[in-house]
Amino acid sequence: MAASSSSSSSYKPVLTVESINPHVPNVEYAVRGELSNRANDYANILAEGKGKERGLAFPSVVSANIGNPQQQPFLAQKPLTFWRQVAALTEYPALLDAKLPDDVFPRDVKDRARHILDDVGSVGAYSHSKGAASIRKHVAEFIQERDGHPSDPEMIYLTAGASAGVQLLLSILIAGPQVGVMIPIPQYPLYSAALAFYGAQPVRYFLDAHHDWAIDVDAMARQVDESRQKGIDVRACCVINPGNPTGSCLSRKNIEDILKMAHDKRLVVMADEVYQANIYQPDTLPFISFKKVLRDFEKDEATKNIASEVELVSFHSISKGVSGECGRRGGYFELTNISSDVEAQVYKMASVNLCPSLQGQIGVDLLVRPPRQGEPSYELWKHETQSIHETLEARSKKMAGKFNELEGIQCNEAQGALYLFPEITLPQKAIEAAQKEKRQPDLFYCLKMLDATGICVVPGSGFGKMPDLEQRKVFLRTTVLAKETDEFVERFGTFHKKFLEEYA
Template sequence: MSTVTQEVGGKTQRKLLNHDNINPHIRRVQYAVRGELAIRAENLKAAIAKRGRNGFSFDSVVNCNIGNPQQLKQKPITFFRQVASLIDYPDLLIPENQSKVEALYPIDAIERARKLLKQIGAVGAYSHSQGIESIRNDVAEFIKERDGYSTDPALIFLTQGASQGVQNVLQIIISHSNVGVMIPIPQYPLYTATLALYDGKPVPYYLNEEQDWGLDIAELTSSLAKARSEGVEVRALVIINPGNPTGQCLSEHNMKEIIEFCYREGLILLADEVYQANIYYPAQRPFHSFKKVLKSMGPEYDEFELFSFHSISKGLIGECGRRGGYFECTGIDPKVVDELYKIASVNLCPNVHGQVMVDLMVKPPKSGDPSYDLYQNECREIYESLRRRSAKLCKVFNSMEGVTCNSAQGAMYLFPQITLPQKAIEAAELSSHQPDEFYCLAMLDATGVCVVPGSGFGQKDNTWHFRSTFLPQEELFEGFCGLLTKFHNEFMDKYRD
């Protein structure tokens, strides 16, 4: 008889399933992006909706905590949504409706929807578990165009966002509880959360804040040596490039060093490249995929094992709600690919609407198509605005007392460091919060701006940061940046040592 049963027989108050007897790996998972701050921000929003700004020093909550562009009014790409709309309601494509539909949709959207529907069969049906074949072909074509090296569509898995792909790959790598995976610090907490969930060991390496969050091979080497000396079986290295939350974009030279390091040390490389279209200094810091750099290194590296991840949620598209993405296997044992396919089968298939959006992302309107100019303009506008907003917010942070902030070479985030006065650190301790959490909660209450404390991503001991997206609408910047500066001044005055 289990304890649980005895408890029930004894009519104790405890639930059969309670916090003490759930899967302990789940209990250990931490996920700050949606933690206390996010919940408090939601409550504030509800309160403002109910009783107006009465009692608050701001009109609205500004969600800088999640890379969620359309939540902050970024307009979706028109062509993509036109195609999606037509696919949802195939009756629009019958001849009787042609003239009415042409009054609302451009001809290339209609043609594209027709072609996709023919390839897919029915969007309401489960697709191939690995993703629709024609869409995987288009992804392969995109990769070839991007990198100059071809790819086998059979090695591409469409997924429900990059996160699902990362989880599947880490799950297959973690073969026992002593398996380690190297992750950057600071990191996007998906990695620590997934390692906790599947009972693997995070092997942290620190990015170099003083060098624009650059990646030092010496740091990788010493981190690996330390883990190995502790008996951890380190199997893989995760790189987020462009970085989240750090925004760095790796040079080709640095990427070669990383590949050489993995090769030398027998590590599988996981390249999280979901921000590959968010590159703000393309001349100095263009994006290179790890796949491309690897292939450029010649046949010696033919057996190198690499997983590369991409998503529709980021870039200039920001279709987070659709949950679409893919990963590509390079040099992976075919039997391992089969096992990944089996896991995909248990999940039936990635949602077909997300798959369709992947297809549109990798195969947008071409020059000469009726929708090409609009598509180009929309992308350019979003891109230029992101660049401006990134620079603007970075300047605001750097103008604050005790705050330093690297500019974002890529991605959607800034990760400023704050030097907090000792009194603030003590006050934080009294309220049972980390100092950076304490600062961020105070910021939220004073300004309505919701960011994520650095402790959710990891940071060097006794340094404090927060992550802020630069996604709020441009016209809001003056307002909330003013509030931020005022808050910071008052906070520093209040706690000045």
């Protein structure tokens, strides 16, 4: 018999903020927070044609807070034709036998779709938990061609974006609240958020803003020692190269020193290399993978043991580069020098999630095996990818140049990735106004700018780079993806000048 109910029920909700996992309220993810929510509200108001009625002083929202290149209508990077053609055929294989012109589905597009379908069967079916075997084989070939060293497909896991891979590895690495993981400051907030969720200890190492965000490896080593003396079991070091949010690139010497330090201090290296195709100074600062540098140590008898002993996990993604396929959720990680017993546990945990998205996996295949010269799709693919890369580089340089023309702003030119991270000196009255609102000064500045211009960026504190109140210096991160770059810099410059006047 069903229990009776009445309007005076004494039922109390099971789920409250006090009863849920206590780590969840500690998780923060600044790129989608208060600023982003307000920007979305403004975008909805403008879409309804009520901007003037609601007092908005701008015609559009500029979403410069997140690296989401194909976001419509704000960024609107066009998808690569080859990718979408292959994806269409894998979604609806009947088109393979349809009598359509070759310019709709060129021969190499059909060949690629057939090859993928021969392995996966249907994009509606589960694949192997590590990902489709043929795609992992292609990833291994890509890595070997890139680095000049062998890669084992069985040590490659396809994932739902690099973020899923990072979280999977952290979930295995973190054995309790005493475990520490080194993260750069400033850092992409995935890392601090994941550590907060797993209840682990962030061990921060600081990048030098005034020397192209250089890494002081000796200081990192001291930080490991000091943290261990405090009882923190420091187990891993996360490195983002090219950098997010800094746009910096590591030299070979930087990478060598980090790997030597990791060997000396017994640290797993987690190399986030999702921006490896976004390089703007290839002659002086080309992308060099941690895997390549690690294996290159084999050439010298004095460092040979480093090559075979340092535990390395390398991550890549289809969300960045020139593809910008964020919504497909595709990525991979490669395990290097990880014990077979631990690899078995990684496989088990990957199996719990059954498999990553099949279209994400297909995206990885297209990332690592683009059209080759002489194939029907090559010329269009080359034109599209070069155009995107040149556009991103030009926007980056233009925005950095305009920032540096403004009073109180200093901005390093991006060496890679999709971001700029300018430093801003605020008037003391602005600091005091922020304190009255009980906000960080960088968030105060960013909210004022959003309200005045529709530009949405992320305060530096969201990446762990806290305001220096004594020097009155704050940071913010902006993407270089806005299609209205000229309008962006004009709106930003106008706002900044008025802000300085208002709080002078």
